[in-house]
Amino acid sequence: MARYVVQRIGVALLVLLAVSMLSFGLLKLSGDLATSMARDTASAAYVDFLRKEYGLDQPLPIQYLRWLSRALVGDFGNSFFYGRPANQLLAERLPVTMVLGVVGLFIALIFAVPLGVVAAIRPGGILDRLASAIALLGQATPTFWLCFVMIMLFGINLGWLPVSGTSSWLNFVMPGIALAYYGAPAFLRIVRSGMIDALASDYVRTARAYGLRPPTVLFKHALRNVLVPLVSVAAVQFGFMLGGSVVIETIFALHGVGYLAWEAIAQNDYPVVQAIVLTVSAIYVLLTLAADLLNAAIDPRIRLE
Numbered sequence: 001m002a003r004y005v006v007q008r009i010g011v012a013l014l015v016l017l018a019v020s021m022l023s024f025g026l027l028k029l030s031g032d033l034a035t036s037m038a039r040d041t042a043s044a045a046y047v048d049f050l051r052k053e054y055g056l057d058q059p060l061p062i063q064y065l066r067w068l069s070r071a072l073v074g075d076f077g078n079s080f081f082y083g084r085p086a087n088q089l090l091a092e093r094l095p096v097t098m099v100l101g102v103v104g105l106f107i108a109l110i111f112a113v114p115l116g117v118v119a120a121i122r123p124g125g126i127l128d129r130l131a132s133a134i135a136l137l138g139q140a141t142p143t144f145w146l147c148f149v150m151i152m153l154f155g156i157n158l159g160w161l162p163v164s165g166t167s168s169w170l171n172f173v174m175p176g177i178a179l180a181y182y183g184a185p186a187f188l189r190i191v192r193s194g195m196i197d198a199l200a201s202d203y204v205r206t207a208r209a210y211g212l213r214p215p216t217v218l219f220k221h222a223l224r225n226v227l228v229p230l231v232s233v234a235a236v237q238f239g240f241m242l243g244g245s246v247v248i249e250t251i252f253a254l255h256g257v258g259y260l261a262w263e264a265i266a267q268n269d270y271p272v273v274q275a276i277v278l279t280v281s282a283i284y285v286l287l288t289l290a291a292d293l294l295n296a297a298i299d300p301r302i303r304l305e
Helices: 004-029 034-040 044-053 060-071 086-121 128-142 143-157 167-199 201-210 214-243 246-252 256-267 268-297 302-304
Strands: none
Touching: 004 060, 034 256, 044 246, 086 128, 086 143, 086 167, 086 214, 086 256, 128 167, 143 167, 143 246, 167 214, 167 246, 214 268, 246 256, 256 268, 268 302
């Protein structure tokens, strides 16, 4: 187990290093940073001053190492738009996005897992076709359209839920549903296909032959084998939810990391964009690492691969 943990941590560190290089490279491809900071009306002398002041006249490897050394201690520089450290902005906005992601993941799991189990009991039945239709609609329905429909129905016409802000837990209900509707189809397919395979396996038939109760066979023996792919997909989907919540946060004005990313891109606030890309990518890599280690604990055969 120790060797497996060391290997997975090593892979995670290499991925983070590659992400940092891509994040730094994207900033350079976006244009001259000194010109962006100085704006179009600035003189050439002022642009040269900014280039020397921020070390932009140094070779790219030197610039990258300096930026990486600061990023490792949480120093991403100051925001051009807000005039504040980018790490402070992230610290303020990240909890909102994390809460939204947890709510969306929770709603998706409590909806998709039971429906996937029920659909797998009778493949081709009414519930199975209903589950397949829901999964197809979840993939085909645009997120922004679903958000506007819920705002019109539950926010404006019925007045049940607030349509913007973060003053109450009710503010996260509609955004959480929209985010869950994006992730639920993947969970539904994984649970359904895994349960169909498990219920047709020899060990389940043996458990039934021993006279075990159907709920015991279903949940203790069959569903357990679905946990490994479900944990992996949940970690990936949670990372996608955190990184892909820009539209939802913008529509509902939640002022999380996604909304901050939209503001930073609109204002050419490159330090904040870099900080968001690197932070969200690091969270995604850590979630994947945690899923790998949890799967190894659930199924010891994974450690031998």
